[in-house]
Amino acid sequence: MKVLLIDDSAVMRLMLKSLLKQYDFTDVAEAGNGMEGIGILNKGPIDLILLDLHMPELDGLELLRMLKSNAHWRNIPVIIITSDSEKDKLREGMKLGADSYITKPFRNEGLKEAIALAMRRKTG
Amino acid sequence: MNSKRSNIYLVASKESKWALDFQAFINGRYDIIMLKPEDLENMRISPDSAVRGVIVLYESDCPPAQWFKRVRSCVLYMDLPLIAVTTTLTLAMRAQLLAAGASVVCDAGDGPERVLIETENRCNVEPVMENIRQQLLNPFIDATMRTLTTLTGGAPLLHSVYCKNGYSIFGDYSVLVTLCTRSEGTMVISFPRQTGYEIGKRMILPLGVEINEELVQSCLMEIANIIVGQAKGALAPTIYRFSMSLPNIIAGRNHVIRYQSGLPCLVASFTGEIGEFALQLCMDISGQEPKGDVS
Numbered sequence: 001m002k003v004l005l006i007d008d009s010a011v012m013r014l015m016l017k018s019l020l021k022q023y024d025f026t027d028v029a030e031a032g033n034g035m036e037g038i039g040i041l042n043k044g045p046i047d048l049i050l051l052d053l054h055m056p057e058l059d060g061l062e063l064l065r066m067l068k069s070n071a072h073w074r075n076i077p078v079i080i081i082t083s084d085s086e087k088d089k090l091r092e093g094m095k096l097g098a099d100s101y102i103t104k105p106f107r108n109e110g111l112k113e114a115i116a117l118a119m120r121r122k123t124g
Numbered sequence: 125m126n127s128k129r130s131n132i133y134l135v136a137s138k139e140s141k142w143a144l145d146f147q148a149f150i151n152g153r154y155d156i157i158m159l160k161p162e163d164l165e166n167m168r169i170s171p172d173s174a175v176r177g178v179i180v181l182y183e184s185d186c187p188p189a190q191w192f193k194r195v196r197s198c199v200l201y202m203d204l205p206l207i208a209v210t211t212t213l214t215l216a217m218r219a220q221l222l223a224a225g226a227s228v229v230c231d232a233g234d235g236p237e238r239v240l241i242e243t244e245n246r247c248n249v250e251p252v253m254e255n256i257r258q259q260l261l262n263p264f265i266d267a268t269m270r271t272l273t274t275l276t277g278g279a280p281l282l283h284s285v286y287c288k289n290g291y292s293i294f295g296d297y298s299v300l301v302t303l304c305t306r307s308e309g310t311m312v313i314s315f316p317r318q319t320g321y322e323i324g325k326r327m328i329l330p331l332g333v334e335i336n337e338e339l340v341q342s343c344l345m346e347i348a349n350i351i352v353g354q355a356k357g358a359l360a361p362t363i364y365r366f367s368m369s370l371p372n373i374i375a376g377r378n379h380v381i382r383y384q385s386g387l388p389c390l391v392a393s394f395t396g397e398i399g400e401f402a403l404q405l406c407m408d409i410s411g412q413e414p415k416g417d418v419s
Contacts (some may be wrong), residue, residue, distance in 0.1 A: 008370070009349070011327060011342040018331040054349065056370055083353025087360070104350045105274040 002027045002045065003054060006037040006063070007052035012104070016050060016081075019111050034058025038066070048118065050100070052081045053089050060074060072113040074098060077118040081106075129293040130174050131155040132243060135195065136181035137163065142209065142237065143181060143230050149236035161191065169198045177205035181232070182212070182221075183274030196225035197378070205246035209239055248289040252390055257285060260364050264311070265392050267354035268403055271347055276326040280394040280401075288389050294322060295402075296377050298340065299348035302369035309366070309387060309407025311355075315349050317377065322346055337375075344408050345371040351403075366407070 003025050007013050011028050020028055029046070031037040035057045049067070053060035060080065069071045080093045080101040084097070090101055099118035102110045134152045136143040146154050147352040154176060169178060180195050183357060210217060211233075218229045222236050252261060265282060289406045295314030315323070324340035333339070350373045353362040359365050374381060388409060393402040 009342055011339055011346050014328070014331050014333055014339075035199045050158070054353070082322065083350050083357070087357060104346075105271050107274070 001025060001047045002029065003048045003050065004029045004031065004032045004040055004046045005050045006034065006060070007050070007058060008013075008032050008055040009052070012052070012081070016111070019108055023112060023115065033068075033075070034060070034063035037063060041067075045074055047072075048115065049078045050081055051078055053093065054082070061089060061096065064093055064096045064098060075122070079114045079118050079121045082116070108109055129155050130176050131157050132176050133157045133159060133178040134171055135159045135161060135178065137161070137183070137325060137332070140181055140183065142183075143238075145217050146179070146195045146236040146239065159163065159370055163187070164194050164198055169204070175204060176247045177207060178332070179207045179209060179243065180226075182208060182210035182217075183232075188269065192221055193227060194225040203250070207239055207243050207246075239335040250287045250289075252285050252287045259362065260359070260407075260409060261285065261390050261392060261405065263355040263358035264351065264403060266406070267351045268313075268392070268394065269359070271350045271354065272323070272398065273330075275343075275347065276323055276348075276398055278322075278326065278396060278398040280396040280398060283393045283395045283400075285390070285392050286296070287389060295379060296375065297309045298342050298374045298381060299344050299370045299371050300374065300381075301348055303352070303407055305364065305366045306410070307387070311348070311352055311406075312347075312381070312404045313344070313351070313401060314404065315344060315401040316399065319401050322398045323347065341373050342373060345373050362406070 004078055005013055005016055005020075005028055007016065010032075013032075017030070020026075025048075028082050029040045031040055037049075037051075040056070051063065053062045064078060064080075067076065067078065074097070077099045078097070080088050080090060080098045082093075082101060083103065083104045093101070099121045100114040102114045114122050132148065134143055134156050136158070137160060143158070150156055161349050162267060169175065178195060180320045181190060192206075192208060202323055207220045208229045209232050210229065211222075213231045221229045230239050230242060265285075266272065269280055269282075296317040297320045298312050298314040301311045320340050321335070323333050324343045327343045328335045328339050352368050353383075356368055357364060357397075387406045390405045390409075391402055392405075394400065
């Protein structure tokens with residue numbers, strides 16, 4: 001299972017990658033913004049996307065719109081990463097078709113639950 | 125209301141006649157906190173609205189200006205008035221002391237009244253009004269506590285809260301986030317290098333990755349981003365709602381950032397096991413509705 005991690009913060013990518021490893025997700029691709037994310041999506045199949053909303057270049061919501069309007073990508077489960085502040089953006093993201101979310105700063109269990117929920121929604 | 129008495133630090137040898145005369149002149153108007161020169165080695169004068177200034181007395185056997193730099197580094201994050209008083213004033217000494225960070229150099233012969241006036245005139249620190257603290261600053265303070273406790277495991281302790289009218293910010297790392305309300309404001313979190321690295325270690329080392337300068341800066345930017353994000357959420361239903369930029373970092377030992385926003389600067393300084401740092405918030409506190417959509 002391949003996970004794509006899109007976050008402009010290097011330390012947040014490290015933290016998420018480390019947590020994903022604990023949950024046996026070892027195939028993780030990283031992107032520092034939405035444009036880089038698109039580049040990775042174009043290279044091959046992705047099974048799960050963790051997407052930060054607050055990013056330079058192409059932000060999370062814009063990327064989510066692109067994902068959901070693309071026939072190849074629209075079924076990839078997306079977990080939004082956000083801080084508490086962005087409740088409006090979060091609502092918008094869920095409306096656009098995100099499958100679950102985690103809020104920063106997050107605890108380990110939060111990510112595990114968000115992944116489980118996103119995968120259930122995909123298979124359910 | 126802040127009921128603490130105001131105080132002035134006086135660095136001098138206890139036997140100094142000038143220091144005794146100064147205390148007699150003050151006659152209880154301020155609390156005088158006496159420090160010996162050797163006390164400066166391991167101390168920090170933390171910012172506090174009660175501190176009005178630091179007076180450093182040089183007498184004939186005084187150490188050189190390098191020693192005054194030590195006084196400057198004892199005062200965290202703020203431009204407290206640092207008044208040098210000397211019994212052997214020369215033009216060269218004045219230049220040296222000003223270059224080392226003195227706000228003004230006084231001749232001991234001018235008497236204590238002149239020194240007190242210089243101190244009071246240069247003090248720009250005031251208590252924060254209670255309603256501003258509750259409605260505006262506390263969401264940032266709460267977000268700071270929560271974020272750092274979760275990410276580093278070390279709960280910061282709030283040391284003091286005050287308002288300053290100067291716009292100088294000191295630190296080794298400063299993360300800036302622009303806030304848009306009625307006018308453009310800024311939140312800056314400044315960290316000494318030691319605190320920055322302690323935070324970095326606590327966030328990075330458990331991931332099995334070696335710490336480096338780039339990752340430390342990434343940690344501090346992410347922390348600032350989360351803090352502002354959380355405060356933004358808490359303030360969204362209020363007149364202090366704002367939109368925010370991505371964080372930027374300025375790194376450089378003992379850098380000073382000066383900006384002229386015309387807005388008051390609210391400061392919350394923290395201490396604790398991760399070290400000292402300060403959050404500085406400059407934004408419109410007039411209590412008027414923001415113009416347009418700031419979501």
